[in-house]
Amino acid sequence: MPTPSIFLAQSDAQLEPCFDAFQALRPHLKREGFIDQIRRQQTQGYQVLALEHDGLVKSVAGFRLAEFLAWGEIIYIDDLSTLADCRGQGFAGMLLDWISAFARQQGCSAVHLDSGYARHAAHRLYLNKGFELSAHHLSMSCA
Numbered sequence: 001m002p003t004p005s006i007f008l009a010q011s012d013a014q015l016e017p018c019f020d021a022f023q024a025l026r027p028h029l030k031r032e033g034f035i036d037q038i039r040r041q042q043t044q045g046y047q048v049l050a051l052e053h054d055g056l057v058k059s060v061a062g063f064r065l066a067e068f069l070a071w072g073e074i075i076y077i078d079d080l081s082t083l084a085d086c087r088g089q090g091f092a093g094m095l096l097d098w099i100s101a102f103a104r105q106q107g108c109s110a111v112h113l114d115s116g117y118a119r120h121a122a123h124r125l126y127l128n129k130g131f132e133l134s135a136h137h138l139s140m141s142c143a
Helices: 012-024 034-042 091-105 120-128
Strands: 004-008 046-055 056-068 070-083 110-113
Touching: 004 012, 004 091, 012 034, 012 046, 012 056, 012 070, 012 120, 034 046, 046 070, 046 091, 056 091, 091 110
Parallel strands: 070 110
Antiparallel strands: 004 046, 046 056, 056 070
16 A cells, blocks of 8 residues: 655645645635635645645645744644545544654644534544643634
């Protein structure tokens, strides 16, 4: 079995095949405007990590290096998603391992993410990778 390839997707040609994996987590996304959205977020430090296997991007992570008064320099994972029919094969775990190694190389103190309350399979992965449940994330609509 060929080894998956993990890479930072930067060009439009690398980003476009990531759309389906992102949409698996963010179903409101539309293909039209996807690259423009990524480009806007990249101006804020957002990076896209992709895992390709058998010629298809099967898992993606969107993350950024950030600095906070609370934690110092960290990597914050905005998005971590795998195509629905590819889940349970270790792809998201491979991306988390890559991000953790990258965080250490960058001198970050930690990796942080938020996860939907009912995403129990994802929570098992995060806990198995050493993440701790450390906070509640609260939000308020301004619309």
